[in-house]
Amino acid sequence: MSILGTVIVINDMLSSVKISLTYFTYSKWTRNDLTTAQSVLETNITLLKTSRALKAAVDFLWIGGQQLEISSTVCPDFDVKVFPDFSEKELISWENNILWLLNQHEPLDKPLVVWDVVAALVAFKQSIPKYVKHIVLKWLKSSVGSQFGVSGNLSEAIKCLSEISSRKLQLLNIISKLVVLKKAETDKVDGQSRVLEVFGGAEDERLDWTQLHSNSEMELRDRLVSYTFTVFLDVASDSDGKGSKPGYWVPNGTAQMEQWVVIRRKDIKNPLKLLADKVRTVEKSRRPSICEYIEEECSFCSASVPFDYPDSAVCQGVKCDTGNGPRQKLFRCAVSMRICPIVPVWHCVCCQRWASQLAPSPLFRMPGYPSDFQSLSKSNIDDEHPKPWCPFCGIPLKKLLPDFLLSPSFV
Secondary structure, three states: OOEEEEEEEEEOOOOEEEEEEEEEEEOOOHHHHHHHHHHHHHHHOOOOOHHHHHHHHHHHHHHOOOOEEEEEEOOOOHHHHOOOOOOOHHHHHHHHHHHHHHHOOOOOOOOOOHHHHHHHHHHOOOOOHHHHHHHHHHHHHHHOOOHHHHHHOOOHHHHHHHOOHHHHHHHHHHHHHHHOOOOEEEOOOOOEEEEEEEEEHHHHHHHHHHHHHHHHHHHHHHHHHHHHHHHHHHHHOOOOOOOOOOOOOOOOOOOHHHHHHHHHHOOOOOHHHHHHHHHHOOOHOOOOHHHHOOOOOOOOOEEEOOOOOOOOOOOOOOOOOOOEEEEEEEEEEEOOOEOOOOOOEEEOOOOEEEOOOOOOOOHHOOOOOOOOOHHHOOOOOOOOOOOOOOOOOOOOOOOOOOOOOOOOOOO
C-alpha cells in the first residue's frame, strides 16, 4: 500500500510566503510516522497565517494521500492502468475525499475556499480526464437531483438550476470555469504550455458546459436583481423617499438593473419581470435619492458612459475637432452594475469581476429561486452585515490596489 507524502518548503521573501509542494510515494508507513509527519505539517502551517488557501491545499493533499477504509467499487468510466502512479484504492480514496470536501461547503457560515480541490482535479485532468469527468458528473448529479441523474444530459441540468442553492451554483461556476473549461496552463518552471481539453476535447461537450456555466451565472444574477428590486420597493414604500434604513443593505444600482432587464427581458424569469414592472411604476418623488438615475461619466475623461453590459462598459470619448477622443474601457460593479470608481475595489480572482459594493447576505443562503422575495427581504436584519464574497463564485474577494496614478484601458 502506498501513500502520498507532502514536503513543504517555506520561503519568506519580501513579506510574501512562497510554498513549494512536492509529493512522492513512500512504502508502508507506521502510525508513529504518520503522527510525526502530520505534526510537522501543522507546525509549518502555522507560519502561513493568512494564507488560508495554501493551508487548505496542504490539508487536502494530506487527506487525499491517506489510505482510508472505503467500501466502494471502482468506477468503470476510466481505466486505472493509464495512470500507474495510483492504485484503484487510491483513486477511490481521492474521489471520495473530493466529493466529501465539496459537500463540506454547504454550511453557509463557512467561506468558500476550494483551491485545494481545483488543484487536485486539474492535476488529474492532465493524465486521466475521464476520471475527473466521472467525479464532476457524480457531484453534479447529487447536487441537481434525480432528474439529471437518469439522463446525464447537461441540458437537463440547465432546467433544474432554479432549484439549486446559491452555494452549489457558485461551486458549479468555479468547477466549470477553472477545471472543465480551462484550456491551458503555463508551467512556471519551464514556461511550457500544457493544453487541457474538456474531458476528451469534444466540441459539443465544451459548448454544453459553456452553456451550463452561462446559465448558472444568469440564475445567480436573476436572484441578485430580484432581491435588489424587492428591497428597493420596501425602501420606497417605508421611507417616503428619504433613503434606506440605517444598518440595512442598500439597493444601489436599481436604475442600471432596470436597463439590464429591458435588454435581457426575453431571457429573465417572469417573477423578475413583474418586480421590474413594479419598480418602474414607483413615482419619482418616492424613489430614494440613492436609487435615482444619474448619467454615468467616465472616471478618466468625463465622457458619458452608456449601459450595454452588466460587467463592463465603454465611454463615448470626449468630442474634439478631429472627432471623439480615446474611448476608455471601464468595469462595472458585479453587485450594483454601476461604474466602479478609481479607488481600490473588491476583485474576484476566479471570474475576474470587480465590485465596489458587497452583495447582500441572503443571496448566499437561498436554497433555490425564492417564490416570495418579499418575505426573504424581511430577514435583512440590522446585525447582518454583507460579507466580502463574490456573488457568482462565493469565494472571498480581494481588495486590489490601483496601478500608479491612472491607468486607462483604451479600446
